[in-house]
Every structure is written in structure tokens, then in C-alpha cells.
Amino acid sequence: MAERPNYMSPEDFRGAGHRAVDWVAGYHERIEEFPVLSEVAPGWVRSQLPAEPPEQGEDFADVLADLDRIVVPGLTHWQAPGFFGYFPANASGPAALGDLVSSGLGAVGLLWLTSPAVAELEQHMLDWLVSALELPERYRGNGVIQNSASSATLCAALAARERAGGIDALAELVAYTSEQAHSSVVKGLRIIGIPAERVRAIATTPDFAMRADHLAYEIVKDRSDGLTPFFVAATVGTTSTTAIDPVAEVGWVANNFEAWMHVDAAFAGSAAVCPEMRWLNDGLDTADSYVFNPHKWLLTNFDCSALYLADPRHLINAMSITPEYLRNEASDSGEVVDYRDWEIPLGRRFRALKLWFVMRHYGLEGLRSHIRRHVAWAAELTDWVAADDRFELVTPTVVSLVCFRHIDGDDATQRVLDAVNQSGQAFLTHTNLDDKLVIRVAIGSPQTERHHVEELWNLVQSAA
Known part of the structure; x- marks a missing residue:
């Protein structure tokens, strides 16, 4: 032995x-x-x-020395x-300690059953953020922690594709985003099968914000060509300049043409914790999905990206595969959330713990x-x-x-x-x-x- x-x-x-x-x-x-x-x-x-x-x-002291x-x-x-x-x-210290405890616990939260605390604390922390930032109430109960805004955008695009008819409709689907949008939008669309020639880069204003009238023009043109507009990505705080797309106007266009509306506020979104900055949330009631990163500006160590979906069923339908070894009574009951169906990987770390530590240590003030x-x-x-x-x-x-x-x-x-x-x-x-x-x-x-x-x-x- x-x-x-x-x-x-x-x-x-x-x-x-x-x-x-x-x-x-x-x-x-x-x-x-x-x-x-x-x-x-x-x-x-x-x-x-x-x-x-x-x-x-080797001795641990030698590892530290290196x-x-x-x-x-x-x-x-x-x-x-x-x-x-x-x-x-x-x-921050509280977040690092939360990560330490998470690593020490070693819990893998693929199902509610595999650690109820991992799933339910995450649900609750995402709801705390809805309250803290005054996000639309339809996001309450519908949040999930992703590893990055890139993964969140990919998941939103998958949900949009599912709602638009799934893989069978792929050849006709067209997506839209600003010329100033983050590269992860195009990358995520590429991963789900939307080639660059069917991603429209919408013109911007002199302040580098998306022009809703140009968006409407491109959508009308594509529909007349027999294509299906299925995904619009707006940005609140672009990477180059923190330009703010007119979310309400862009959302109105997207909603009227039945395209999924996604809002990426990866950096700037955290500022809405301040009441005087809540204007950053203007128009979010038109968004099917929304992401911001507590790991950027809210004192929570990387990685912790908060994704909200107005109706998560489309993402779950796109992602859910249940082999026999994952079947259990709690999941079958429909009374619990299995976050494995809300992200690409099956396994997931206890990320909510560090967010809990941060919010309790600092408080909203x-x-x-x-x-x-x-x-x-x-x-x-x-x-x-x-x-x-x-x-x-x-x-x-x-x-x-x-x-x-x-x-x-x-x-x-x-x-x-x-x-x-x-x-x-x-x-x-x-x-x-x-x-x-x-x-x-x-x-x-x-x-x-x-x-x-x-x-x-x-x-x-x-x-x-």
C-alpha cells in the first residue's frame, strides 16, 4: 500500500x-x-x-520566500x-477572507443538494444587490454570479438564441451592438455561432454612445432582407470612455422588434449603490438581462460578476442537461435553484461568501x-x-x-x-x-x- x-x-x-x-x-x-x-x-x-x-x-517557509x-x-x-x-x-480584506473560507470549505455548488448554503446564499446576495442598487424588481430572485462579464454576456446571448428558436434558427439570426462595445460581445456571439458578418456595429454620437435611430435603421433593413434580429447589447460605461448608451431608447427599439436586450454595466454599474448615481439604471426595465461586476469597483475580489435575467427560463432551457447521476428529489421538486443550469461549467465555487463578507463588513454606507x-x-x-x-x-x-x-x-x-x-x-x-x-x-x-x-x-x- x-x-x-x-x-x-x-x-x-x-x-x-x-x-x-x-x-x-x-x-x-x-x-x-x-x-x-x-x-x-x-x-x-x-x-x-x-x-x-x-x-x-518542501517547507512552506521556502514557498513563501519564493x-x-x-x-x-x-x-x-x-x-x-x-x-x-x-x-x-x-x-479587500473581507473579500480575501471570504475566498479563504470558501477555499477551505471546498464546497462545489453544482446542485442545491451538493450544498444548500452555496445556492441559497448566492440567491440572497444577488437580491441584496437588487436592493442596494435599486435595480428593477423583476430581477429579484433571478440573479446568478458568473466569473466575468464576458461569461455573463455569453449566457445572455445563449438565452436570446434559445428564445429566438435555438440552433435551428441560427442561420437567420443577427445581433447588434455599439462600435464602442467591449470585445467580449462579439466574442460571445462568435462562440454561440453568430459570425462577424451578422454582428452589426451601430454608429455612435460624438460622445461615443450608441445611436438608437441607427439601430432601428439596421434592424428594419435586416428584417426586410429576411433575417431575424435577436440580440441587442447596450453598454453603461464603455471600456474606452465610460460612454453611456441611451438604454431606454435602445431598449424600446429592441423590444418593439422582439430582440433580446442585454445591458453591460461591468464597471460603472457599481456606482448605482450611491443614490445620486441611480440615473445609471435608467431604462433597465426594458432589459432582458443585465450584468455588472462587484469585482471591479465594489471591493469584492475577482471573480464575481452579477448577471440578472428577467426570465431565466430561456437560459435554463438552453443549458440544462440532466444525466441520471445528477437527478435528485430536491431538483425534481422545482423548489430549489440548481445554478449548474445558469452557467457554462457544471462545477462552481462558493463565490457568494466573499460578497457576503464584504457587504457585512462595509455596509452600504x-x-x-x-x-x-x-x-x-x-x-x-x-x-x-x-x-x-x-x-x-x-x-x-x-x-x-x-x-x-x-x-x-x-x-x-x-x-x-x-x-x-x-x-x-x-x-x-x-x-x-x-x-x-x-x-x-x-x-x-x-x-x-x-x-x-x-x-x-x-x-x-x-x-x-
């Missing part, structure tokens, strides 16, 4: 766990010591690792206060304060840019993303961008609008304070 492996005992786990938590806490304490953008060359991390796995187990030696130099520090590059991926600080600093940065005649604002600042460029053109803009990123103090990204290079400053890290935004602006001015 094989020897018993060196399973970590509860007592050993306790000691190692204390050291691991202490390491993470120390990392956050010293995060400003590191350059925000990793400076290692391609292949450096792999060059530090042994070619073959160890034959004998975090500092190998892993940290190869990180771009998403939680750094100078991280302004992409929309934030908020990590704490979450509102988190959002309001970033919105206020973005408004202040917008004023600084407007007052400097070397720069021009490219779009209105909607929530906490500021977009601007150097008036001398792309080369000067690129020079500023490179200087900031090479400083190690901050990290910015860019986009391209009307064939012009644009700098994006996304404010959202829980580590960021006002003086970090001011220091960023000083870097930008020095490079100008």
Missing part, C-alpha cells in the same frame, strides 16, 4: 495560514515600494523556476495606489463612500486637465475615468504616457478615438488617496 501523503493537518494549516495572511498583509503595507508596472523581461519568471517538479515536499523572490517582481500591482491603467479589480471618493477625485482631475492649455479633454468624465490627450498630437501624447509608465509610480493605458491617441486615467483602487491622484497629475505635467 502506498504511504500516506503529507496531508497538512489542521494545526499545521493554522500555522501556515497565519504566515500566509501575514505575508499578504505585509505585501499591502509595502505595495508602494514596487514599480506599479512589472519590469521583468519575457521569460524571466520561468527562468527562475526549476525545470522539473520536486520529488519531495513569492518575494520570483512572483512579486513579475507582478503588475493592480492594488497599488498608482494603478490607473484599467478599470480596477478591487481586492461604506461602499458608497468608496465610490464617492473616486468620483470626486476624477472630477477634480478633470478640472486640472481643463485648466492646462497643453491638454484637451476628449470625453465628458462620467464616473471615475478621465480621458485626455496632448494638444500637440499623438507623439506628444505617447511621450507623456511613456514617461508616466516608466516612472514606476503610476500606470496608465490608452485608447484610440477618431484616429487619435487618448490617455485613460481610471481611478478606483481602494489604496488610492487624493495625493496619489495629485502626484499622477504632477507626473503628467512634468512630461508634457
Whole structure:
């Protein structure tokens, strides 16, 4: 008989766990010591690792030591206060502890039966978010946590395809989204069988929001050609500029032509936790599905994406396959939710636990304060840019993303961008609008304070 492996005992786990938590806490304490953008060359991390796995187990202290030696130099520090590059991926202590507990429990929530707490806590947390953000009541009881907005959009497209006739109707189906929509929309449609030539990129306004009149024109044209408009994706907070599509108008068009209306508010949606930002929800009563990411701006560690469906039956019908080994009395009764039918994978982690920890630790007031600080600093940065005649604002600042460029053109803009990123103090990204290079400053890290935004602006001015 094989020897018993060196399973970590509860007592050993306790000691190692204390050291691991202490390491993470120390990392956050010293995060400003590191350059925000990793400076290692391609292949450096792999060059530090042994070619073959160890034959004998190693001491946990050696593993922790290699975090500092190998892993940290190869990180771009998403939680750094100078991280302004992409929309934030908020990590917080309560969420990390929720993930720790979830991992320790090791529950796999494929069916209600496999852990009722996994299913019912998720249902309840999604309903808490309906209340917290004042989302339409028809979403209550109809939410599910996905791993990302990309997966959520894919599931929405599957549900739309099912409602429009399923695979048998595939050859006639046409989808619509803004020219500024996230690439995941086209990717999700491609996965379900809609080729690029049947995805219409709808024109936008000067502020880069979808034009509902152009949407209506394209739908009428496709219907006259014998095609079936089945899916419209609107965006509340586009990736390039946080442009807000006119959801009510777009939804009216989609509803009148019996197309599924999906709304992607992956980043900006969290701001609706603040009553003064509830206008971000305008028109959601027309949407068949809606997604936003607590893992972006609501202090909940990746991954946690909240998808709501006004009528989940279409998704369940598209996804449900029940082999004999998954049959059980609770599922057959129809009284429980089996989330395996609401997503691509069969197995699912206990993601709701970290959301529960976050909402109980911060409360709604704490979450509102988190959002309001970033919105206020973005408004202040917008004023600084407007007052400097070397720069021009490219779009209105909607929530906490500021977009601007150097008036001398792309080369000067690129020079500023490179200087900031090479400083190690901050990290910015860019986009391209009307064939012009644009700098994006996304404010959202829980580590960021006002003086970090001011220091960023000083870097930008020095490079100008």
C-alpha cells in the first residue's frame, strides 16, 4: 500500500495560514515600494523556476520566500495606489477572507443538494444587490454570479438564441451592438455561432454612445432582407470612455422588434449603490438581462460578476442537461435553484461568501463612500486637465475615468504616457478615438488617496 501523503493537518494549516495572511498583509503595507508596472523581461519568471517538479515536499517557509523572490517582481500591482491603467479589480480584506473560507470549505455548488448554503446564499446576495442598487424588481430572485462579464454576456446571448428558436434558427439570426462595445460581445456571439458578418456595429454620437435611430435603421433593413434580429447589447460605461448608451431608447427599439436586450454595466454599474448615481439604471426595465461586476469597483475580489435575467427560463432551457447521476428529489421538486443550469461549467465555487463578507463588513454606507471618493477625485482631475492649455479633454468624465490627450498630437501624447509608465509610480493605458491617441486615467483602487491622484497629475505635467 502506498504511504500516506503529507496531508497538512489542521494545526499545521493554522500555522501556515497565519504566515500566509501575514505575508499578504505585509505585501499591502509595502505595495508602494514596487514599480506599479512589472519590469521583468519575457521569460524571466520561468527562468527562475526549476525545470522539473520536486520529488519531495518542501517547507512552506521556502514557498513563501519564493513569492518575494520570483512572483512579486513579475507582478503588475493592480492594488497599488498608482494603478490607473484599467478599470480596477478591487481586492479587500473581507473579500480575501471570504475566498479563504470558501477555499477551505471546498464546497462545489453544482446542485442545491451538493450544498444548500452555496445556492441559497448566492440567491440572497444577488437580491441584496437588487436592493442596494435599486435595480428593477423583476430581477429579484433571478440573479446568478458568473466569473466575468464576458461569461455573463455569453449566457445572455445563449438565452436570446434559445428564445429566438435555438440552433435551428441560427442561420437567420443577427445581433447588434455599439462600435464602442467591449470585445467580449462579439466574442460571445462568435462562440454561440453568430459570425462577424451578422454582428452589426451601430454608429455612435460624438460622445461615443450608441445611436438608437441607427439601430432601428439596421434592424428594419435586416428584417426586410429576411433575417431575424435577436440580440441587442447596450453598454453603461464603455471600456474606452465610460460612454453611456441611451438604454431606454435602445431598449424600446429592441423590444418593439422582439430582440433580446442585454445591458453591460461591468464597471460603472457599481456606482448605482450611491443614490445620486441611480440615473445609471435608467431604462433597465426594458432589459432582458443585465450584468455588472462587484469585482471591479465594489471591493469584492475577482471573480464575481452579477448577471440578472428577467426570465431565466430561456437560459435554463438552453443549458440544462440532466444525466441520471445528477437527478435528485430536491431538483425534481422545482423548489430549489440548481445554478449548474445558469452557467457554462457544471462545477462552481462558493463565490457568494466573499460578497457576503464584504457587504457585512462595509455596509452600504461604506461602499458608497468608496465610490464617492473616486468620483470626486476624477472630477477634480478633470478640472486640472481643463485648466492646462497643453491638454484637451476628449470625453465628458462620467464616473471615475478621465480621458485626455496632448494638444500637440499623438507623439506628444505617447511621450507623456511613456514617461508616466516608466516612472514606476503610476500606470496608465490608452485608447484610440477618431484616429487619435487618448490617455485613460481610471481611478478606483481602494489604496488610492487624493495625493496619489495629485502626484499622477504632477507626473503628467512634468512630461508634457
